Amino acid sequence: MNRTEVTKDGLTHVRPGREALTGAIEHAGPRRRRGAEQAMVPDAAFTSYYGKPVINKPVWEAPDIPGYLFLGGLAGGSALLAAGAELTGRRRLARRSKVAANAAAVLSTAALVHDLGRPERFLNMLRVMKPTSPMSMGSWVLAPFGGISTVAAVLDLLGRLPLVGKLATFTAAALGLPLASYTAALLADTAVPSWHEGYREMPFVFVASAAASAGGLGIAVAPLHESAPARRMAVAGGLAELALSKVMEKRMGLPGEAYSEGRAHRYMQAAEGLTAAGAVGAVVGRRSRVLSALSGLAVLAGSVCTRWGIFHAGLQSAEDPKYTVVPQRERLRLRGQRQPVRV
Amino acid sequence: MSPELLDVAFLETQTPAAASGYGEAPPRMGFFTDTSVCIGCKACEVACKEWNHVPEDGLVFTGMSYDNTGGLGADSWRHVAFVEQRKPLGFQESGVEHDGVGETTELRWLMASDVCKHCTHAACLDVCPTGSLFRTEFGTVVVQEDICNGCGYCIPACPYGVIDQRKGDGRAWKCTLCYDRISVGMEPACAKACPTDSIQFGELEELRRRADRRLEQLHAAGIADARLYGRDPDDGVGGDGAFFLLLDEPEVYGLPPDPVVTTRDLPSMYRHVAAAAAVLLAGAVASFVRRRP
Numbered sequence: 098m099n100r101t102e103v104t105k106d107g108l109t110h111v112r113p114g115r116e117a118l119t120g121a122i123e124h125a126g127p128r129r130r131r132g133a134e135q136a137m138v139p140d141a142a143f144t145s146y147y148g149k150p151v152i153n154k155p156v157w158e159a160p161d162i163p164g165y166l167f168l169g170g171l172a173g174g175s176a177l178l179a180a181g182a183e184l185t186g187r188r189r190l191a192r193r194s195k196v197a198a199n200a201a202a203v204l205s206t207a208a209l210v211h212d213l214g215r216p217e218r219f220l221n222m223l224r225v226m227k228p229t230s231p232m233s234m235g236s237w238v239l240a241p242f243g244g245i246s247t248v249a250a251v252l253d254l255l256g257r258l259p260l261v262g263k264l265a266t267f268t269a270a271a272l273g274l275p276l277a278s279y280t281a282a283l284l285a286d287t288a289v290p291s292w293h294e295g296y297r298e299m300p301f302v303f304v305a306s307a308a309a310s311a312g313g314l315g316i317a318v319a320p321l322h323e324s325a326p327a328r329r330m331a332v333a334g335g336l337a338e339l340a341l342s343k344v345m346e347k348r349m350g351l352p353g354e355a356y357s358e359g360r361a362h363r364y365m366q367a368a369e370g371l372t373a374a375g376a377v378g379a380v381v382g383r384r385s386r387v388l389s390a391l392s393g394l395a396v397l398a399g400s401v402c403t404r405w406g407i408f409h410a411g412l413q414s415a416e417d418p419k420y421t422v423v424p425q426r427e428r429l430r431l432r433g434q435r436q437p438v439r440v
Numbered sequence: 441m442s443p444e445l446l447d448v449a450f451l452e453t454q455t456p457a458a459a460s461g462y463g464e465a466p467p468r469m470g471f472f473t474d475t476s477v478c479i480g481c482k483a484c485e486v487a488c489k490e491w492n493h494v495p496e497d498g499l500v501f502t503g504m505s506y507d508n509t510g511g512l513g514a515d516s517w518r519h520v521a522f523v524e525q526r527k528p529l530g531f532q533e534s535g536v537e538h539d540g541v542g543e544t545t546e547l548r549w550l551m552a553s554d555v556c557k558h559c560t561h562a563a564c565l566d567v568c569p570t571g572s573l574f575r576t577e578f579g580t581v582v583v584q585e586d587i588c589n590g591c592g593y594c595i596p597a598c599p600y601g602v603i604d605q606r607k608g609d610g611r612a613w614k615c616t617l618c619y620d621r622i623s624v625g626m627e628p629a630c631a632k633a634c635p636t637d638s639i640q641f642g643e644l645e646e647l648r649r650r651a652d653r654r655l656e657q658l659h660a661a662g663i664a665d666a667r668l669y670g671r672d673p674d675d676g677v678g679g680d681g682a683f684f685l686l687l688d689e690p691e692v693y694g695l696p697p698d699p700v701v702t703t704r705d706l707p708s709m710y711r712h713v714a715a716a717a718a719v720l721l722a723g724a725v726a727s728f729v730r731r732r733p
Contacts, residue, residue, distance in 0.1 A: 115637040146694030214590015214610025225571040233569035274717040287596035300716035329727040425698035
């Protein structure tokens with residue numbers, strides 16, 4: 098193959114190296130530019146590399162991560178409910194919501210640590226404070242929330258230091274606001290199409306879901322004469338959760354279709370059924386302790402299903418190159434250029 | 441704030457290393473992978489595995505041409521793609537001729553060695569909560585394995601599907617652009633091993649000039665489908681530190697056609713989160729307001 102020779106006049110038959118042209122062009126020279134014809138036809142179907150996904154699928158697993166999304170919302174929502182109950186003298190709703198907020202915070206932290214590839218290094222989460230990372234900001238919300246919600250719950254149960262307890266209750270409620278909402282940015286700040294494209298609506302879905310779950314639990318655990326605010330939170334939150342989820346799916350375009358497929362679809366449908374039934378039950382059965390409790394738990398379960406549905410929709414959209422390639426192609430087409438390249 | 445940060449000219453011309461706080465940094469280094477001269481030998485894959493002690497990750501038969509690697513991941517930092525096409529584009533001579541048919545077979549075989557893009561705006565680095573991922577003085581992006589706690593956030597953040605979690609190890613791994621080698625003036629193992637100079641290592645500015653010349657040469661020769669990928673500093677990731685010359689659409693090689701760093705939308709995400717938190721507070725307050733006092 099290599100015919101390079103050293104002669105008196107230097108090298109002959111030198112191979113072209115990095116200047117090499119592809120195959121036949123050296124022999125044939127330019128022919129018809131058939132390649133250019135294709136460029137005029139818009140992509141009807143998308144192409145991919147053997148159907149392989151473009152992005153790497155999240156390694157996050159259920160139940161840890163969807164469970165964390167749910168528990169973070171429940172913790173934040175319950176902290177708010179506890180503060181409201183404290184202010185309005187609903188002693189039992191306050192106490193039980195404080196315990197719920199704390200238990201959810203502890204469980205959610207356990208879920209997060211369990212999902213780490215190196216759980217023994219969980220404290221590295223607090224090594225830096227990095228606004229470009231929602232996970233870093235979330236860690237800096239969750240850590241103090243865990244501590245303060247413990248103080249609030251324990252002091253209430255012991256009946257000691259009421260002023261410190263009040264302060265802890267209100268601080269936990271303040272931290273509960275970002276805790277219940279930031280998880281939407283956590284998911285959306287990825288290249289996963291069915292998460293990222295929902296970044297405008299998902300925070301609202303998540304706070305609605307948080308209010309629904311906290312309210313649902315509140316109805317389930319508080320006596321009837323104290324549970325009216327929890328009932329309003331559960332019903333309004335649950336209905337908002339359903340409506341906003343639909344809006345999010347619709348506005349996303351193609352990546353929204355992942356919510357109507359496979360596991361994600363089943364969870365989203367279950368969420369609809371449970372939340373709707375729970376909301377109706379919470380209103381109709383407001384004079385029955387048993388019906389109220391069941392309805393509250395149904396709304397709570399609906400919130401769980403919403404989180405699982407959104408989680409799986411993201412995984413499904415990461416596995417199929419269609420969700421990555423087609424919207425990006427469309428974006429390029431709308432920008433009026435064929436390639437992100439210099440031609 | 442240092443006076444340089446107020447200097448607009450400085451901000452416009454600064455490198456990722458300078459933006460990351462390096463006072464005096466060497467020039468930004470990168471790869472130009474010219475797939476038009478790639479012969480699919482996989483020397484880059486082997487050299488990378490050997491030099492970086494990247495473990496074996498299963499011998500799987502994929503049925504995807506000569507590609508049993510599959511794609512980039514924790515244990516594949518170079519990946520050679522093999523695309524068989526029934527297309528005459530690029531006028532490639534297949535070498536297959538049938539007597540009596542009179543036509544050469546219209547088949548071309550694209551090969552391309554993929555690698556971490558070392559983005560100007562790197563999503564993996566942005567979202568890393570521990571500071572394990574960092575920007576080197578060469579403008580490259582590297583994981584500090586003694587810091588990584590395996591949270592996995594970088595993995596779905598990467599718009600190219602480069603970084604991944606190593607099984608049984610739990611941490612995230614990817615190409616370091618041979619940080620150890622380039623720190624002492626050597627070229628990365630893959631570029632060193634590449635027999636055709638398809639993988640070229642050097643100062644990014646020089647590589648961009650070289651790539652522009654190569655593109656002109658190919659276009660002049662009638663290879664209209666040749667295009668540069670990741671070359672443009674104005675693209676969704678601010679340009680790649682490792683960019684490519686491709687002979688077909690990026691997605692044919694498994695690359696995203698219009699990648700965008702997800703954190704570009706983060707300010708808006710935070711605004712929506714704040715608005716949602718405000719709605720939650722209002723809703724909670726409203727729940728406690730008695731309608732009939």
